[in-house]
Amino acid sequence: MTEDTKKSRILIADDNQQNRELVEAYLSDEDYEIAMAEDGQQTMDQVRDFEPDLILLDIMMPKKSGFEVCQQLKKNAATQNILVLVITALRDSTDIEKAVEAGADDFLSKPVHRLELLTRVRSLLRVRHLTHERDRLLAYLEEMERNMK
Numbered sequence: 001m002t003e004d005t006k007k008s009r010i011l012i013a014d015d016n017q018q019n020r021e022l023v024e025a026y027l028s029d030e031d032y033e034i035a036m037a038e039d040g041q042q043t044m045d046q047v048r049d050f051e052p053d054l055i056l057l058d059i060m061m062p063k064k065s066g067f068e069v070c071q072q073l074k075k076n077a078a079t080q081n082i083l084v085l086v087i088t089a090l091r092d093s094t095d096i097e098k099a100v101e102a103g104a105d106d107f108l109s110k111p112v113h114r115l116e117l118l119t120r121v122r123s124l125l126r127v128r129h130l131t132h133e134r135d136r137l138l139a140y141l142e143e144m145e146r147n148m149k
Contacts, residue, residue, distance in 0.1 A: 008125045009033045011052035013043040013069070014087070015061045019110070023056055023087070026114045027121065040064020044072065047079055053128050054121065059088040059099065067102045074103030081131070083124045087112055 010032045014020045020036050027034060035050040037043040041063040043055070055073075059066035066086060073079045086099045086107040099107055106120055 007031060007033060008054065008128070009035070009050060009052040010121070011035050011037060011043065011046050011050055011055045013037040013040075013046075013055060013061065013066070014058035015039055016058070019058070019087075023112065023117065026112070026117050030118070030121075040066065040069045043069050047073065047082065052082060054083045054085060054124055056085050056087055056121075057104070059086060059090055059095065067098060070099065070102040070104055081128075083128055085120055085124060087117075 010027065012020050012023050012034060013036075014023070015038050017038070020038070024034055024036070035046050035052065037046045039062045043057070043061070044064065046052070047055070055069075057066045057069060061069075064072075066088070070084050070086070073082055073084065080103075083105045084103065086104040087110060088095070088099070088107065089110040090096070091109055096107060105124060108116060108120060
């Protein structure tokens with residue numbers, strides 16, 4: 001485990017319990033905090049309560065589709081930087097394009113393979129942590145500049 005992945009929060013959103021449990025099992029050896037959601041509305045509620053770094057998001061869910069969830073997240077300043085990895089059985093290029101247009105950061109097709117999932121999750125979380133570190137350093141530099149004036 002790297003420092004970049006330590007205690008990252010991952011929300012698994014899928015209406016199929018077996019899919020949620022499989023993805024959770026794949027991630028179980030890593031040091032992640034994991035929460036689950038079974039529909040689009042519950043996903044939005046969990047985003048508010050759990051504050052995930054990454055959402056593993058199914059597209060075909062009740063109440064709100066993954067497309068709708070992703071669009072809402074990316075339009076809101078408070079949630080637009082949450083990374084979204086779409087995991088879907090949809091294989092049509094139009095659906096993939098729609099997911100990207102909705103703001104998805106990456107996507108995987110079902111059935112999900114453990115190594116591919118872990119690689120994508122680690123990569124996305126590394127980007128998230130580096131972005132946070134950059135923002136922290138920029139804020140520090142701005143503060144230093146203000147103090148020098």
